[in-house]
Amino acid sequence: xxxxxxxxxxxxxxxxDVLDHLCPEITAYGSKALLVIGKTSVKTSGLYARVxxxxxxxxxxxYTYEGIKANPLYQxxxxxxxxAKEKQVDMIIAIGGGSVIDTAKAIAMGFYxxxxxxxxxxxxxxKPTQALPLFTILTLAATGTExxxxxxxxxxxxxxxxxxxxxxLFPKVSFLDPSLTLTVPPNQTAYGVSDLISHALEQFFxxxxxxxxxxxxxxxIKLAVQYGIQAIENPSNxxxxxxIMWLATNALNxxxxxxxxxxxxxxxxxxxxxxxxxxxxHGAGLSILYPAWLKHHQPGINSxxxxxxxxxxxxxxxxxxxxxxxFIQKLAQFYTQIGTPTKLSEVDILPTEKNKILxxxxxxxxNGSVYKLTEVDYEAIxxxxx
Amino acid sequence: xxxxxxxxxxxxxxxxDVLDHLCPEITAYGSKALLVIGKTSVKTSGLYARVxxxxxxxxxxxYTYEGIKANPLYQxxxxxxxxAKEKQVDMIIAIGGGSVIDTAKAIAMGFYxxxxxxxxxxxxxxKPTQALPLFTILTLAATGTExxxxxxxxxxxxxxxxxxxxxxLFPKVSFLDPSLTLTVPPNQTAYGVSDLISHALEQFFxxxxxxxxxxxxxxxIKLAVQYGIQAIENPSNxxxxxxIMWLATNALNxxxxxxxxxxxxxxxxxxxxxxxxxxxxHGAGLSILYPAWLKHHQPGINSxxxxxxxxxxxxxxxxxxxxxxxFIQKLAQFYTQIGTPTKLSEVDILPTEKNKILxxxxxxxxNGSVYKLTEVDYEAIxxxxx
Numbered sequence: 001x002x003x004x005x006x007x008x009x010x011x012x013x014x015x016x017d018v019l020d021h022l023c024p025e026i027t028a029y030g031s032k033a034l035l036v037i038g039k040t041s042v043k044t045s046g047l048y049a050r051v052x053x054x055x056x057x058x059x060x061x062x063y064t065y066e067g068i069k070a071n072p073l074y075q076x077x078x079x080x081x082x083x084a085k086e087k088q089v090d091m092i093i094a095i096g097g098g099s100v101i102d103t104a105k106a107i108a109m110g111f112y113x114x115x116x117x118x119x120x121x122x123x124x125x126x127k128p129t130q131a132l133p134l135f136t137i138l139t140l141a142a143t144g145t146e147x148x149x150x151x152x153x154x155x156x157x158x159x160x161x162x163x164x165x166x167x168x169l170f171p172k173v174s175f176l177d178p179s180l181t182l183t184v185p186p187n188q189t190a191y192g193v194s195d196l197i198s199h200a201l202e203q204f205f206x207x208x209x210x211x212x213x214x215x216x217x218x219x220x221i222k223l224a225v226q227y228g229i230q231a232i233e234n235p236s237n238x239x240x241x242x243x244i245m246w247l248a249t250n251a252l253n254x255x256x257x258x259x260x261x262x263x264x265x266x267x268x269x270x271x272x273x274x275x276x277x278x279x280x281x282h283g284a285g286l287s288i289l290y291p292a293w294l295k296h297h298q299p300g301i302n303s304x305x306x307x308x309x310x311x312x313x314x315x316x317x318x319x320x321x322x323x324x325x326x327f328i329q330k331l332a333q334f335y336t337q338i339g340t341p342t343k344l345s346e347v348d349i350l351p352t353e354k355n356k357i358l359x360x361x362x363x364x365x366x367n368g369s370v371y372k373l374t375e376v377d378y379e380a381i382x383x384x385x386x
Numbered sequence: 387x388x389x390x391x392x393x394x395x396x397x398x399x400x401x402x403d404v405l406d407h408l409c410p411e412i413t414a415y416g417s418k419a420l421l422v423i424g425k426t427s428v429k430t431s432g433l434y435a436r437v438x439x440x441x442x443x444x445x446x447x448x449y450t451y452e453g454i455k456a457n458p459l460y461q462x463x464x465x466x467x468x469x470a471k472e473k474q475v476d477m478i479i480a481i482g483g484g485s486v487i488d489t490a491k492a493i494a495m496g497f498y499x500x501x502x503x504x505x506x507x508x509x510x511x512x513k514p515t516q517a518l519p520l521f522t523i524l525t526l527a528a529t530g531t532e533x534x535x536x537x538x539x540x541x542x543x544x545x546x547x548x549x550x551x552x553x554x555l556f557p558k559v560s561f562l563d564p565s566l567t568l569t570v571p572p573n574q575t576a577y578g579v580s581d582l583i584s585h586a587l588e589q590f591f592x593x594x595x596x597x598x599x600x601x602x603x604x605x606x607i608k609l610a611v612q613y614g615i616q617a618i619e620n621p622s623n624x625x626x627x628x629x630i631m632w633l634a635t636n637a638l639n640x641x642x643x644x645x646x647x648x649x650x651x652x653x654x655x656x657x658x659x660x661x662x663x664x665x666x667x668h669g670a671g672l673s674i675l676y677p678a679w680l681k682h683h684q685p686g687i688n689s690x691x692x693x694x695x696x697x698x699x700x701x702x703x704x705x706x707x708x709x710x711x712x713f714i715q716k717l718a719q720f721y722t723q724i725g726t727p728t729k730l731s732e733v734d735i736l737p738t739e740k741n742k743i744l745x746x747x748x749x750x751x752x753n754g755s756v757y758k759l760t761e762v763d764y765e766a767i768x769x770x771x772x
Binding site: 003009 | 387388389390391392393394395396397398399400401402403404597598601602605606608609612625628629632633636641644645
């Protein structure tokens with residue numbers, strides 16, 4: 001194993017009763033909260049009204065910043081920071097999926113500085129030493145941001161989507177109620193499953209050998225396949241929803257990284273180009289990219305893929321190449337089965353966009369930390385996605 | 387799954403360089419430390435001298451309480467509390483295995499009260515709301531106490547060995563350097579492996595269905611078997627030592643409990659009777675007890691044991707009873723292979739002690755939370771251990 005640090009102070013409350021614990025968990029942190037939400041769904045579902053009602057019961061004043069996009073923009077975070085400063089709030093409560101929570105993390109650190117939050121992501125600003133206390137109420141199982149210190153935002157003007165992390169960005173408490181995801185539509189559900197599987201794979205292909213992390217990773221993917229199918233077949237299946245929610249959290253809370261030190265993250269970096277250029281869902285981009293990336297790197301990763309074939313799909317083939325082929329095919333079939341795309345044509349990105357994509361990849365120096373990507377790799381992987 | 391809380395704020399630094407980080411991690415917490423150690427090994431190994439030297443380099447005054455026993459006594463904790471109060475220390479640094487760290491946790495909470503620490507364990511005292519900051523330098527992979535809020539102490543006068551936990555008892559930082567365990571003798575190594583496997587099993591047989599926790603549990607046991615054998619065959623095998631150290635931490639840091647809510651802990655409770663009456667190693671008592679407990683409960687847990695047979699030993703038998711038998715036999719064989727006992731006679735506890743054991747079990751109302759133990763069960767399990 002690589003020498004490593006493991007630290008995750010976020011408290012997770014998980015289950016269908018967790019909002020009952022909202023007041024006791026937050027009141028010690030102050031009396032004024034900024035609620036951060038997306039466009040419409042938390043209002044139409046009644047969740048926003050329920051949280052507002054709880055705020056009144058807790059005796060907490062609240063202001064709301066609404067309108068965070070699915071691919072969240074740094075400008076929205078900057079605007080929300082201005083509101084948080086004007087109202088001098090004591091805490092942030094993010095109600096939504098990964099985009100809302102990632103934006104809330106930006107607001108939390110932006111509160112204490114006098115520059116755009118985007119400077120953090122550009123690595124132009126000093127590392128933040130403090131952030132407003134952040135609480136999350138998760139409505140979409142996917143990114144894992146509810147239990148880590150990472151955030152991803154984008155800048156449409158420059159075509160950049162960038163990640164950032166700092167220890168002060170761990171949420172204080174995350175409220176994970178699977179029943180809030182029962183109404184997530186099938187495509188969003190599938191994108192979430194694709195996202196969590198990709199997080200597991202990025203770490204699996206990271207630096208270092210960690211037998212426990214590898215078995216944990218296979219366990220996460222195995223159950224994501226099993227319960228992903230169940231959640232698509234029957235969206236109101238609570239058991240499937242709770243499994244997927246906890247799997248998504250596990251996929252990026254440090255559990256799969258111990259002894260690996262760093263994930264590869266080349267696929268994510270590549271996907272950011274697709275999201276930023278064509279505004280496709282992150283999970284859709286990932287389910288298109290991963291089979292292609294695996295195929296491209298296959299000769300060097302056959303033994304790793306054979307391990308996954310055995311521990312995810314229970315297929316033990318003495319020939320590693322056969323087993324590796326099987327895993328890649330089976331993964332792509334699964335994506336198709338749950339309705340997330342595996343080809344660019346399915347999201348209306350045509351071969352005429354080739355140069356635009358390659359230019360963005362070059363401009364952003366897209367790369368993985370272990371499996372290095374050259375311009376030749378960019379194009380070879382792209383060809384496998386048409 | 388059961389609704390659950392997951393919270394573990396302990397920072398773990400893992401690897402062969404972690405003591406280099408000691409000063410930067412502790413200096414913010416004050417200028418006076420109480421070092422807590424066992425009888426001799428950390429002095430003969432040179433580790434104690436190294437830590438003392440680091441204290442001088444960090445500019446931290448230090449006092450030492452030494453002599454914690456393998457089965458740690460509350461009286462030692464009370465004595466150390468008096469020293470900590472007299473010197474008005476700011477933090478505690480535990481250097482040793484589970485006994486030393488568990489005692490250090492008692493001292494950390496005892497510092498702020500005016501009664502014996504034993505009152506906490508007897509549930510006579512109010513739950514502690516504060517404790518001295520605790521840092522641990524682990525020298526034995528076994529109990530997992532380095533990354534949880536639990537502690538176990540005993541009272542030889544009343545024949546009680548009791549566990550206790552409180553959120554303020556999580557260590558701030560635990561320094562896990564596998565190279566410090568390279569000199570652990572074979573029997574202690576084997577008892578540690580037995581202990582970690584039993585922690586995994588206690589949670590596996592806990593309340594609630596949690597597919598991810600179950601696969602994680604099997605992963606931990608599978609690797610404990612694999613690397614346990616390697617560490618016994620070649621004690622200076624760093625890779626085996628690092629795997630076992632991280633497995634032991636994982637076995638009781640909450641990872642295997644999510645969605646289960648509570649472990650069974652009946653075997654541990656029963657084992658405490660053996661330790662307190664005969665001063666045998668906890669891990670030795672557990673490797674004797676578990677095969678007997680599994681056998682006793684087998685008709686009701688065949689499907690669970692078949693799951694373990696498949697995911698720990700790669701044996702998939704369509705007949706659950708056959709698979710379950712296989713798992714129990716294979717587990718006992720493994721214990722024998724690494725040199726931890728599976729029969730009471732191996733630790734010189736003879737059938738003439740039967741009534742003494744049964745009396746203690748009755749007095750202490752030994753029980754599991756899911757698999758309830760009556761006096762009939764006490765005796766039936768005991769008979770399987772001769």
